[in-house]
Amino acid sequence: MATDAMIPGGVGRHIKDLARGFIERRCEVSLTAPAGSAMRQTADELGVPFTAFARAPGGADIWHLHLADTYHRGSVHQLARARLRNHRIVLTEHLPRSNASDAALTEDRRTPGAHAAKTAFKRIQFAVTHAVVAVSSGSRSFLIDRYGLAPDKVVAISNGVDLSRFASSAGLPVTEPPVVLAVGALVRQKGHDLLIRAAAASRGDWRVVIAGEGPHRQELQRLADAVAPGRVELVGWLDDIRADMLAATAVCVPSRWEACAYVVPEAMALGRPVVATRVDGISDMIVHGHSGIVVDPDDPAKLAVEIDRLVDTRALAASIATTARQAAAGFGVDRMVRDTFELYRSLR
Numbered sequence: 174m175a176t177d178a179m180i181p182g183g184v185g186r187h188i189k190d191l192a193r194g195f196i197e198r199r200c201e202v203s204l205t206a207p208a209g210s211a212m213r214q215t216a217d218e219l220g221v222p223f224t225a226f227a228r229a230p231g232g233a234d235i236w237h238l239h240l241a242d243t244y245h246r247g248s249v250h251q252l253a254r255a256r257l258r259n260h261r262i263v264l265t266e267h268l269p270r271s272n273a274s275d276a277a278l279t280e281d282r283r284t285p286g287a288h289a290a291k292t293a294f295k296r297i298q299f300a301v302t303h304a305v306v307a308v309s310s311g312s313r314s315f316l317i318d319r320y321g322l323a324p325d326k327v328v329a330i331s332n333g334v335d336l337s338r339f340a341s342s343a344g345l346p347v348t349e350p351p352v353v354l355a356v357g358a359l360v361r362q363k364g365h366d367l368l369i370r371a372a373a374a375s376r377g378d379w380r381v382v383i384a385g386e387g388p389h390r391q392e393l394q395r396l397a398d399a400v401a402p403g404r405v406e407l408v409g410w411l412d413d414i415r416a417d418m419l420a421a422t423a424v425c426v427p428s429r430w431e432a433c434a435y436v437v438p439e440a441m442a443l444g445r446p447v448v449a450t451r452v453d454g455i456s457d458m459i460v461h462g463h464s465g466i467v468v469d470p471d472d473p474a475k476l477a478v479e480i481d482r483l484v485d486t487r488a489l490a491a492s493i494a495t496t497a498r499q500a501a502a503g504f505g506v507d508r509m510v511r512d513t514f515e516l517y518r519s520l521r
Contacts, residue, residue: 175205175226176212177248178241182358183435184267187308187332187509188239189215194510196221203233226251235517236260243269249297256301261520264298265306268432270315270453271362278430295320303520306330306513308433311453328516331457332433333509336501339442343419345494351379351484353448354421356414356436357428359387359407364427364450366396370473371427373400377481379422381405384414418443422484428452429470438504441465441497446490448479464500465493 174192178184192202196219203222206212216223226247236255240248243266255262272278274291299305299320305327307313313329316322346352353372357363365383372381381401383393386409397405411417414436418424424440426449433454440447441464449455450470459465466483468475483490 174202174237174239175251176210176239176241177207177226177245178212178239179207179210181211182241183332184239184241185211185215186435187265187267188212189219190333190506191510191513192219192221194506195514198514232258233260234521235263237263237265239265239267241267243271243274244291244294249294249301252298252301261517262302263304263306263516263520264302265308266312266316266432267308268430269307269312269319270432271430274319275315275430292320299326304328304516306516308332309454309457311456312432315453330509330512330516331454331504332435332438333504333506334435334438334442336442336505339415339439339501341419341443343444345422345444345487345490346420348420348422351377351422352382352420353379353423353425353480353484354382354384354417355425355427356384357434358385359383359389359393361389362429362431364429364470365389365393367427367471367473367476368425369393369397369401369405371476371480372404374474374477375481376477377484378404379480379484382417382421383407384409384411384417386410414439415443418445421445422490423448423480425476425480426450426455427476431455433457437465438501442501444494444498446483446493446497448476448483458500458504460500463493464496
């Protein structure tokens with residue numbers, strides 16, 4: 174398996190889970206990533222070979238590229254070399270829809286010709302690939318619509334989590350004021366600013382705890398101090414998010430775009446109601462009003478209304494928590510490994 178990812182994150186976690194699952198199935202696994210990537214440490218932990226991304230792919234039945242950056246410039250060269258070596262090639266798109274690929278999500282002026290150039294680039298990638306994996310049905314639809322990808326070439330396989338690690342029968346906490354937790358990098362994509370503005374618009378007194386780091390930390394802190402003083406805490410990265418999830422009345426995913434956010438099935442498995450925006454991956458995991466609450470992106474006023482309703486109506490929160498815990502059973506890592514392994518078998 175290969176990736177352009179440099180830092181630990183969802184892509185690295187996905188690859189590590191797949192690699193461990195394939196090793197348990199007695200497959201020979203090797204990892205390829207840019208020199209200096211955190212994937213070298215992952216390879217050492219798993220006891221598998223690691224090679225630098227710039228080198229030619231070695232011998233393998235399947236060469237599986239995981240793209241963190243859908244427009245990674247070195248990917249076409251690597252894919253072409255793998256194809257010339259007669260590998261069966263799988264390409265996983267971990268975040269195909271973003272402000273780089275969807276003009277509706279960008280705040281910047283569009284560069285003339287960029288849309289056509291990006292389309293041509295992706296079509297070259299797909300032309301040398303035997304199968305494409307999207308991590309949600311929404312991402313799959315986007316790839317088909319945006320690039321004209323043949324529907325029979327792309328399959329949706331959602332991210333999976335370790336359900337045993339996130340298993341809990343604990344009920345909702347009795348916390349005053351209630352805590353709403355958000356988890357993710359402090360970047361525009363994650364929409365933490367929208368949650369802060371929702372707190373400011375709220376009728377209630379719930380507090381916001383944001384776990385994550387990133388370039389927008391100071392900007393978010395200034396916003397919180399200005400519009401919701403005393404109600405927002407930025408706690409940085411947490412090595413183990415479970416305790417904070419269990420202490421929360423609800424988990425909020427206010428993202429502007431996603432593909433399949435890991436935090437959603439994690440929170441659901443722990444029996445915590447999720448309030449999320451209607452972005453890719455959410456509709457696969459949440460049925461609005463039953464296993465979670467879904468609102469439109471970029472609408473802090475509506476987000477405030479729904480969080481208020483959830484924290485004010487304990488029976489609703491408890492009902493959603495119970496249904497969410499049951500629904501999370503379909504998003505285990507074993508299912509992700511099994512479905513990916515079956516895709517490999519279909520290509521041989």
